[in-house]
Amino acid sequence: MISRRAFLKTGALTGAGLMASCAESLWSPHRTALDEGQSLQRFVDVLPIPKTIRGTSAAAVEIVMSEFWQQLHRDLESTVVWGYDGTFPGPTIDARRNEPITVRWVNRLPLRHRLEVDSCLHGPHDYDDKQSHPRPRAVVHLHGGHVPPESDGYPEATLLPGQGVTYAYPNLQNPTTLWYHDHALGITRLNVYMGLAGLYLIRDPSEAKLNLPQGPHEIPLVIQDRSFNKDGSLRYPDEWQEEFFGAAVLVNGKVWPYLDVQPRKYRFRILNGSNSRTYTLALDSGQPLYQIGTDGGLLEEPFDVNQLTLTAGERADVVIDFSKRNGEVQLVNSAPAPFPGPPGQGVIREIMQFRVGTSTGDDSSLPARLAQVSRLRENTAVNFRKFNLEMVDENPKCTEPGFRWLINRLGWDDITEYPELGSTEVWSFFNLSPDVHPIHLHLVHFQILDHQQLLPDPKRDRFFLPETVPDSKPAPPEPNEAGWKDTFTSMPGRVTRIIAKFDSFTGKYPYHCHILEHEDHEMMRQFEVIRRR
Ligand code: C2O
Ligand code: CU
Ligand code: CU
Numbered sequence: 001m002i003s004r005r006a007f008l009k010t011g012a013l014t015g016a017g018l019m020a021s022c023a024e025s026l027w028s029p030h031r032t033a034l035d036e037g038q039s040l041q042r043f044v045d046v047l048p049i050p051k052t053i054r055g056t057s058a059a060a061v062e063i064v065m066s067e068f069w070q071q072l073h074r075d076l077e078s079t080v081v082w083g084y085d086g087t088f089p090g091p092t093i094d095a096r097r098n099e100p101i102t103v104r105w106v107n108r109l110p111l112r113h114r115l116e117v118d119s120c121l122h123g124p125h126d127y128d129d130k131q132s133h134p135r136p137r138a139v140v141h142l143h144g145g146h147v148p149p150e151s152d153g154y155p156e157a158t159l160l161p162g163q164g165v166t167y168a169y170p171n172l173q174n175p176t177t178l179w180y181h182d183h184a185l186g187i188t189r190l191n192v193y194m195g196l197a198g199l200y201l202i203r204d205p206s207e208a209k210l211n212l213p214q215g216p217h218e219i220p221l222v223i224q225d226r227s228f229n230k231d232g233s234l235r236y237p238d239e240w241q242e243e244f245f246g247a248a249v250l251v252n253g254k255v256w257p258y259l260d261v262q263p264r265k266y267r268f269r270i271l272n273g274s275n276s277r278t279y280t281l282a283l284d285s286g287q288p289l290y291q292i293g294t295d296g297g298l299l300e301e302p303f304d305v306n307q308l309t310l311t312a313g314e315r316a317d318v319v320i321d322f323s324k325r326n327g328e329v330q331l332v333n334s335a336p337a338p339f340p341g342p343p344g345q346g347v348i349r350e351i352m353q354f355r356v357g358t359s360t361g362d363d364s365s366l367p368a369r370l371a372q373v374s375r376l377r378e379n380t381a382v383n384f385r386k387f388n389l390e391m392v393d394e395n396p397k398c399t400e401p402g403f404r405w406l407i408n409r410l411g412w413d414d415i416t417e418y419p420e421l422g423s424t425e426v427w428s429f430f431n432l433s434p435d436v437h438p439i440h441l442h443l444v445h446f447q448i449l450d451h452q453q454l455l456p457d458p459k460r461d462r463f464f465l466p467e468t469v470p471d472s473k474p475a476p477p478e479p480n481e482a483g484w485k486d487t488f489t490s491m492p493g494r495v496t497r498i499i500a501k502f503d504s505f506t507g508k509y510p511y512h513c514h515i516l517e518h519e520d521h522e523m524m525r526q527f528e529v530i531r532r533r
Contacts, residue, residue: 036227037248047257055101073255077232082194090198097204106164109136116238120398123186141183149507155185174297189516213364243276258353264362272310278339293317296445296484298371311438313514405523417527419502442509445484446500450474
């Protein structure tokens with residue numbers, strides 16, 4: 001296989017290569033790195049649990065975005081972060097199915113962005129009003145939410161500091177783990193990196209009946225990677241780069257934390273909230289993780305896995321049983337960065353630690369049967385669309401870098417998909433590149449129909465040919481991708497077919513790669529749901 005590097009005329013501008021070779025020139029020279037965070041001691045801080053906000057439809061909950069200091073590790077100076085309601089990550093919004101809630105989102109961020117805004121992208125300067133310093137435009141998207149377009153956080157509908165907007169969330173969808181995060185065109189990666197993200201849970205009585213671990217035994221885990229300067233500030237390159245991999249892993253806003261647990265079952269709502277990094281999670285004790293849910297709700301039955309891969313934006317609902325354990329169990333990661341890649345390359349092994357205490361009993365259950373997942377059938381689809389995911393060797397807006405990550409070689413403003421309201425469609429994503437792309441659609445939850453391997457491109461002007469290998473059969477999704485999804489893992493050299501029903505709302509919605517550096521580049525387009533003709 002040809003190397004990532006050889007693929008590009010621009011040579012060194014590939015993920016890991018860029019990190020190493022351009023680190024000094026891209027990052028402010030007056031700052032010194034604290035090994036970018038690698039040297040921080042593991043497992044010295046308690047895992048924080050974000051506070052919970054219970055929404056109502058009667059009165060809008062006001063949630064303010066602001067800048068503040070937060071201590072992210074015992075040995076680190078306090079860090080300037082951005083957050084919702086004064087915390088990073090933001091509060092967990094606790095919603096009930098069929099009970100709409102309204103939130104008033106207010107931008108009280110400072111007048112100047114904290115990170116260098118690369119104006120050589122679509123977004124930061126195209127619609128700013130010629131300010132000498134790019135301002136922290138912000139807009140909140142509920143990822144996985146089945147939401148009308150005016151409340152979805154359209155990437156151009158940004159708020160300037162001092163502005164606010166009221167969004168309505170209908171919650172007419174399966175109970176599941178959603179998350180909300182910033183989505184401002186061209187600076188999403190910077191705003192999320194500064195801390196603008198939080199969880200949003202939808203619950204319902206049918207799920208409560210399952211008697212899964214709850215209360216103090218239901219724990220959110222928001223996993224993100226960051227790098228630091230010696231003064232504790234967040235470190236991020238001044239210019240756009242293909243991918244960003246931080247040097248330390250944070251869970252719920254603490255670097256490599258620990259959690260005291262009892263020898264019993266726990267439910268973990270796991271989110272990969274990182275900009276680019278993929279995680280392949282496992283327990284170093286060798287015990288299994290029982291996956292009970294995906295992005296869009298519960299699986300039909302628990303699926304026990306020894307390891308679980310989550311690309312950026314994906315969630316997993318997982319039960320871990322610590323009974324018959326004592327001492328320490330580490331949650332570890334083995335995914336190379338960039339992903340996929342040679343084993344060990346760029347891996348940060350530790351995520352967090354569990355310290356198993358003494359028994360207090362366990363009255364929770366892990367039922368064999370969780371939910372019904374009705375399958376969308378291919379013969380109900382009225383449209384079949386194809387998408388090529390690739391790095392295109394031209395960049396009209398910028399001379400550096402000389403390529404762009406695109407979908408079908410088109411950009412944000414080029415709308416070509418107009419699904420009719422209520423119709424079902426099959427979308428095939430051909431990943432012609434050597435990188436994983438977590439592909440996310442707004443508005444809908446979809447199901448994965450199958451994956452199929454692609455032929456390598458003999459001419460090598462792309463990695464793979466957008467045609468299926470005739471003699472390879474399509475493979476069904478893995479059991480833990482077989483539920484409802486809003487973000488799927490598009491592996492290099494593979495075509496993945498998904499099926500979705502576009503119902504409830506007409507309007508424009510984004511679909512994009514959830515590697516935030518790719519999304520900003522612009523591996524993000526939009527579809528428009530239209531009334532039936
Ligand atoms: Cu998680 Cu378009 O977003
Ligand atoms: Cu989304
Ligand atoms: Cu991508």
